[in-house]
Amino acid sequence: VNEREGRQRLRFLLDALAEAIYTVDADGRCTFCNTACLDLLGFDRMEQVVGRSMHELMHQGRADATAEAACPICRSHRCDERVHVDDATLWRADGSSFAAECWAHPLTWHGPTVIAAVVTFLDVTRRREAEEESLRLNLELEARVCDRTAQLESANRELEAFSYSVSHDLRAPLRAIDGFAEILAADHSQQLGDEGLRVLGVIRRNVGKMGHLIDGLLQFSRLGRKDIHAELVDMGALASSVLEELVTQETERHIETRVGDLPPVAGDPVLLHQVWMNLLGNAVKYSGRRRDAVVQVDASESGGEVVYTVRDNGVGFDMTYVDKVFGVFQRLHKESEFPGTGLGLALVQRIVARHHGRVWAESVVDEGAAFHFALPGIRSEVD
């Protein structure tokens, strides 16, 4: 009674599984199968399956049949091997098929020879469909990326053509305006009189300003296309020489300069020179009203990057507008107070971004400003 009850309990457990299970004898004939197995294969009763060759019944037992000798699942009862097949195609009673993942275990309880095997399998149609869908989506995504890249490249080419014509076509009329205004001043100053000459001067100054804007804009757009020629750059020497050059030009002012220990960095020396030029140039410019102007440069290393800081004690800016300082043509001071094109910091940001770095700033009005830029450290490059 106990044994019968045990069998019943086992049978109950096996029938409750969602995974299909069957066992075969040494000839590959079914000796048992659970309810999930009957359901998946499309049979009603165990008697329809037991005694039949499982290979012929469901595993590629159709027109394009694999020979039983070559069937991987059959290797379990034939060759005493554990087998896992994750891309099997199994056939139902009605002739339809489904994708399945199978595991086959040889049973060797009664000695070294294989007397049977137990096979479990799962219907993986949905999983297969999901895989195919994800493959399809991936291919689609790739195609879309290709499309977008092509669009970007064409936009870039257009931009290039645009900046090219800006450089040539916009500068030419400016030159004519300036040249002929000069001719007017040189050859017709008698008729113009003082006021006429003053007005002419205003025209020429504005022509010059527009020339600078065009040059700056061109430089800015060219940066996006320029290749970075990275090499080891001695930032200390670079910053010091730029600062010295700037301070020497300020013949009527005294500016105290302090340059700390600046670690070298891997980058494009021409572009990094431009970064120092713009940041230090701003520090010198915006501290112009202080009698005790101080421009200070230092650096710190943390988290695999080097943070360089340029500090001045000049007029500073209102932190409300900090988001605007790095924008193209954005200026926080009047042209009459501090001349400029509004491109310097935009250039700095672009150059630093192209070096995989970042820039930020902080300031207190009338106390000074600090501009920081972080670049990947050399040690992290090596890692």
Add this chain to the structure above:
Amino acid sequence: MPNHMEAEVLLVEDTPEDAELMIRALRKGGFANRLHHVEDGAAALDFLFARGAYADRDVSDLPKVLLLDLKLPKVDGLEVLRELRADGRTRSLPVVMITSSREDRDLQEAYRIGANSYVVKPVDFQQFVDAMTSVGMFWLLVNQVPDRAAR
């Protein structure tokens, strides 16, 4: 109008205003006395190879310098330069590219095909005069060209 038979400077410039300013700038340094101006690349080639309207010129009577704008109608500046360098008679003619373009690729291409120098026209007229004076000074006074017979 200088006699084109004995031009020292051949200026190829299509924009009349630019040409006027350039001639004025050269004149200030005294370099425009024997200057001939043409407005496109095809006319420049006719002049130098004594063809068409310039059939009465002597091909060996080359100017001391050719001031060549980059962007020209019909035959552009680089194309003119290429043709000049491909012909033995004009291979060593000094050619100064004078252009508004600061584009790197134009500059590189000009030097690659044999320009002798490349001058970007400044917007500021005074700087423009200075640049033209230096160009005139160097190519008309300082630079030595081979004897006509040796060319």
